[in-house]
Amino acid sequence: MRGAMLGRRTIRQHALARPAELRTGGRCVIFLSGLGLAALRRCPHHMTTRGTHRIMGARRPLVADHQFILATRDTGYRGVANAVAELIDNSIQAGASDVRVFVREGPGKNARVAAESDVAIAVLDNGEGMNRDTLWTALQFGGTERFGNRQGLGRFGMGLPNSSVSQSRRVELYTWRNRGSVLFTYLDVDEVARRELRHVPRPVHRRLPAWADSLASETGTLVLWSRCDRLAFRRTTTVAQRMRRPLGRMYRHLIWRGVRISVNDEAVAPVDPLFCRPDTGEGGAVSFGSVLAYEVASPAGRGTAKISVRFTELPVALWQDLSVEEKRDRGIVGGAGASFVRAGREVDYGWQLMGSKRKENYDDWWRCEVCFDPELDEFFGVTHSKQGVAPTPQLQAMLSPDLESAARTLNSRVRAAFESLKRSAPSRATQVATRQDVLLPPARPQECWPRSLPRRSYVILTAKLRGRAFFDVAEVDGKLSVTINMNHPFFERIYSPALEGHNEQVRYALECLILAAARAELGAERPAEQACLERHRSNWGDSLAAFLERKM
Secondary structure (H helix, E strand, O other), rough: OOOHHOOEEEEEEEEOOOOOOOOOOEEEEEEEEOOOOOOEEEEEEOOOOOOOEEOOOEEEEEOOOHHHHHHHHHHHOOOHHHHHHHHHHHHHHHHOEEEEEEEOOOOOOOOOOOOOOEEEEEEEEEEOOOOHHHHHOOOOOOOOOOOOOOOOOOOOOHHHHHHHHEEEEEEEEEEOOOOOEEEEEEEEEHHHHOOOOOOOOOEEEEEOOHHHHHOOOEEEEEEOOOOOOOOOOHHHHHHHHHHHHHHHOHHHHHHHOOEEEOOOEOHHHHHHOOOOOHHHHHOOEEEEEEEEEEEEEEEOOOEEEEEEEEEEEEEHHHHHOOOOHHHHHHHOOOOOOEEEEOOOOOEEEOOOOOOOOOOOOOHHHHHEEEEOHHHHHHHHHOOOOOOOOOHHHHHHHHHHHHHHHHHHHHHHHHHHHHHHHEEEEOOHHHHHHHHHHHOOOOOOOOOOOOOOOOOOOEEEEEEEEOOOOOEEEEEEOOEEEEEEEOOOOOHHHHHHHHOOOOOHHHHHHHHHHHHHHHHHHHHHOOOOHHHHHHHHHHHHHHHHHHHHOOOO
16 A cells, blocks of 8 residues: 555545546437337437337337347346345335335245246335336336436436346336325236237226235335246245345445345344444454545536545454354355445445455455445446446556555455464474373473373464573473574574475474473473573574574
């Protein structure tokens, strides 16, 4: 990290080049035939105001409804949680404070052909609800009154219909601004494919499903996927269980701010990939440096927008002894990378913006979070499904040097922490010596044999000692400590390479030799004998230092 980049709060202002399509100005909305599909693009010179091509005297719709609806089902949501998140985004943008996801048995559960309708998914909220025109527009692809709005989670008007048909062959939409007047419309993939449905049906009044009627608030919206045929699992309990953790991670910031999200009436707990929130049960990490803050000129020319980047270090000493399974369950193993958070909602997690730094196992032990405003969607490459980021070269040039520098520093710190633990952790030699000590005759004359005293334990430490000896010996309360002198050439030339090398047998044999010599010294109890041993150890150290020829 350049200079004291991480030692203080840094604010930078950047004016990145605007994408070409924004520089030319003038965006238009073209409403297509059929379902009222809305394409947002510039009007080519060969396009009529009605949005059709004139080809050899005939008119052709830009979209073939019955084929488009089948093709768009393959948008490619990473999982059902990502698709449901589109509905939750809409709920939160409508002011909902309570979003309830239900995974239920579908209407075809007891039917002969139940493969596509065993599971139904619904999202019920207490938002402000929609009026008739807004509801009618909501199931259009690209139909939204908030198109281009950078103040919330949505922007394109694609989330509701796109995510719905990606998971279910039928989506039903209920909304109300008072319980006595519930409006309803729907979209059915099969009816569109058979060309029976060419437009979004006109909203009509209809009662809520019986199961939802008692749960509904005074205002709100219910989205029901009644014929789910794209789910990876068929059991409702499995689908619900697989959904909670991803949603807890995506919406952790919003949950901390007070939004309640539940799946089958079980609250979704926030999941913190940075491991720095004790209230999540996954705390323990500490912040590394200060938050990096950047101010960037908006690509749309509307002032500036903010980016903030922070880092955390996981507690290597506390968690390195966890089993691989527990590390994997907690999200430690394989968790290296940065969380990209847009408007309080995680849209991606990956290794972007780390420059030329390659991902290593040591990188599992630190975390990064990049938060940005929706004003910067073009620079982060956020698409309508909000499932990833693809930073532009301009953004990489601005952020990557800082993030790469921090990544390399954190990697080095983690590596050093593991090396320190490796030196201080009980070695194979100390464990074997502790176990085998009871088989040896007493080290001191007053000790009984067979042994009745508590078992003697062994430990090897390293420290910078005064004197010429290359190790020191002390026994307190049955623990025999051997301290290797880091100031002696023995440590640099022999012991340290044995610790860092991959030949564990060399370290084991070396430590066994030193531990045996240390135990043999315990028999010297009288002052004269102890003084003699100290002289012996010093002379041994002098001779060893002389024989360990200095590196050329």
